[in-house]
Amino acid sequence: MCQAPDWSVGDRYLRENVPELAPLVDRYSPCPLKPKSKESYFTILLTGIIAQQLPPDVSQQLMQRLEGLTGNPITPQAVLAASAEDLLSIGLVKQKVDYLRSFAEAVINGSVTMDKFDDMTDSQITKQLMQIRGLGQWTIEMFLLLALCRTDVVPSADFIFKKELQKMLNLSEIPKRGKINTLTETWRPWRSLAVWYIWQKANDSEKK
Structure with missing residues (x-):
């Protein structure tokens, strides 16, 4: 089993470089993901x-x-x-x-x-x-x-993530793969962490 990423480093990066994600980091951190065996x-x-x-x-x-x-x-x-x-x-x-x-x-x-x-x-x-x-x-x-807890994965085939990204960035339509890569470029190298926070927001919205 590989070592777990230091998600706190990613938290600091996202807070400083991705303003739209900072509130989600503050609300849902720390990320508990750990690599499986x-x-x-x-x-x-x-x-x-x-x-x-x-x-x-x-x-x-x-x-x-x-x-x-x-x-x-x-x-x-x-x-x-x-x-x-x-x-x-x-x-x-x-x-x-x-x-x-x-x-x-x-x-x-x-x-x-x-x-x-x-x-x-x-x-x-x-x-x-x-x-x-x-x-x-x-x-x-x-x-x-x-x-595997790879830190820079964007699940461009995941509908929930794409729908939440559309809402968060006020897009006119659900973005396709190429567009998603462009929109999330500033999240690198912590795109997985950003996705996890967006999923948490989606889960909360579903409960309301």
């Missing part, structure tokens, strides 16, 4: 594949059934040892069964080197994971930000 990477990404286009309670139930089938923690070897029929029997659709097995194979054959992620750049990790069927941009960005 290497041993959990496979399960986290596996969960991302299963959870796509499903309500949270359904994906959680499927993960529990998968753990019952393969054991906990779930390993690539255990996923491949389970037959396709067994995986289908717990409620997974065939496409996701194929995705899970392909991901497990990629880890075992070394196409995905999760044991080296801590020493790889964001772009190197993204390049590896984008080759895996079922792992899309949103899942990979969430993994970089929430599991």
